[in-house]
Amino acid sequence: MAQADIQLQIPSSVFYIEPVRVFVGHLSRSLGFSRKRVADIQLVLDEICSNAVHHGSANSTDSVKLCIGIDTHALEILVKDNGSQEAGKKSWLTHERLSEIETNRSPSSERGHGIFIAKSLSDKHEMQPNEVGGTNVRVVFRFPKPSDINL
């Protein structure tokens, strides 16, 4: 399969996450991921885009950028936000905040599961502040081995 680099930019609104989720679902299926794994990829994408919209954007005129990379062994999704102006801090990624989210997460929590889901369902998960003061979230899903493919 050919290597590819797909770039998308959506307005910072949850309305635009759904069409991207559907697109990434089709793409993942075409790449040979199982139905179960496609559902995982779509859920992780939904969660990290939702965090970018809710926590990493100043307002709805802002944008969220997605870079979808395909190489010989994996599908990689990078979601970049511009940061919010909340409490004078642009990036919502701080060690204190991550630690607080992880400590407070429980089955009965209404919020705060997104990062946990992304970490749990992806093969690789990285978060780091970016050059514009926002946050980059990168997740990697390795292609199934030929022996794992359900035809």
Added chain:
Amino acid sequence: MDSTKLMQLREESGIKIIEIKTDLSSYAASDLRKVLEGLLAEKVERVVVNLSQVSHINSTAVGALVGVAKRLRQSGGDLKICSLADNLTRTFNLIGASSVVEIYESEDSALAAF
């Protein structure tokens, strides 16, 4: 688009049933929360959420269901969920929400559990 139109409400034996006919990604999850808050405002106590036509749910939607179930229990009611596809069950299990909200295989069994 208003996805609340894809969340149909009906009533059986005094129990409100919400049948959801859209995937529950971030956008629809906020509409689900509005529908559930509306039921709380109407003092509805017993709710079944039928997810048989849902193929995707995110943590915001799960959180809304968990939150309303907890609030209904405080007033002697409850919210039960039914007819989950396998991947939805995995999401509930991953978050741990299946230990907080009662999940049933069918709408009939959820209704009978009240």
